[in-house]
Amino acid sequence: MRDVCHNEKVKDPECSSPKLEAVRLLATDIDGTLLNPQFQISDGDLEALRQAHVAGIEIVLVTGRRHTFALPVAQQLGFDLWLISSNGAVTRSLAGETFHRDLMPREICRELCGRMQEFRGNTVLTFDQETKGAIVLEHLDDLNASIRRWLEKNMEYIELVAPIEKALVSDPVQAMFCGSMARMEQALRELERCGLKGRVTVLRTEYPARDLSMIDVLNVGCSKGDALQRWAAYRGFRREQVMAIGDNHNDVEMLEFAGYPVIMGNACPELRGRGWTVTLGNDACGVAAAVNEVVSDQ
Numbered sequence: 001m002r003d004v005c006h007n008e009k010v011k012d013p014e015c016s017s018p019k020l021e022a023v024r025l026l027a028t029d030i031d032g033t034l035l036n037p038q039f040q041i042s043d044g045d046l047e048a049l050r051q052a053h054v055a056g057i058e059i060v061l062v063t064g065r066r067h068t069f070a071l072p073v074a075q076q077l078g079f080d081l082w083l084i085s086s087n088g089a090v091t092r093s094l095a096g097e098t099f100h101r102d103l104m105p106r107e108i109c110r111e112l113c114g115r116m117q118e119f120r121g122n123t124v125l126t127f128d129q130e131t132k133g134a135i136v137l138e139h140l141d142d143l144n145a146s147i148r149r150w151l152e153k154n155m156e157y158i159e160l161v162a163p164i165e166k167a168l169v170s171d172p173v174q175a176m177f178c179g180s181m182a183r184m185e186q187a188l189r190e191l192e193r194c195g196l197k198g199r200v201t202v203l204r205t206e207y208p209a210r211d212l213s214m215i216d217v218l219n220v221g222c223s224k225g226d227a228l229q230r231w232a233a234y235r236g237f238r239r240e241q242v243m244a245i246g247d248n249h250n251d252v253e254m255l256e257f258a259g260y261p262v263i264m265g266n267a268c269p270e271l272r273g274r275g276w277t278v279t280l281g282n283d284a285c286g287v288a289a290a291v292n293e294v295v296s297d298q
Helices: 030-034 043-054 067-075 106-115 117-122 145-153 181-193 224-235 249-257 286-297
Strands: 025-028 058-062 082-085 090-093 098-101 123-126 135-137 158-160 174-179 200-207 212-219 242-246 260-263
Touching (some): 030 067, 030 286, 067 082, 082 224, 098 224, 106 117, 117 174, 117 181, 181 200, 242 249
Parallel strands (some): 058 082
Antiparallel strands (some): 090 098, 123 135, 200 212
């Protein structure tokens, strides 16, 4: 596998987004984007982000992961930065300083759990804490192999509570439904019927090769794009100065906000139909290919 690809060029799509201004803020997704298929940051991507940082471009990682689960990835970069985690619900520094939280009201989450009775075995609640109970499930029996491996890495934070509503003594970050692609298609249809439209945000992340789908239900208006827009405004950057790189359905709002959206060569079909610039895949230093071109242009 190629690990360093500094000289690779971003592929020009039929309708690429113009670089109207110099990029000042670079937002990149983690899984499927910054991490290669071995769930590591390739040397080429790591070096490219470090060079961008030296060139004065601010880097922010924007991920569906919980803050704590994203920290080890962010710390590998070797410089200070901020993390937008849980699909936009939490924005926090590596040192633990919180800029913004967008929690889901517990009353709405309780109603959601009640209306999604059929999917209780696929339901995970997350809370903004770093102790046992940060991740709550009723049981592990119905989760597929891929998500169970993730849960095993987070066992110190997991608490089993039945019924799961008993855990709602504070507002959660989100509710998540995870399982096979077919099972989560059923869950999406049920969410459409459950009467919460306009009161929550529903985002999905899919990995067909692993037969894994995750549906995140967050506070209304919460997304990676909303959080990135808020952070850019705080830092004084216009959207034309923002570059975003992603690969999955939950990256759409972030890419729509960025003045320079880039999708990975391994991006899902929904993203490929938007006319956004396409870089190489995450198995070929796609982040480096996109970032190096921007840095060299500037």
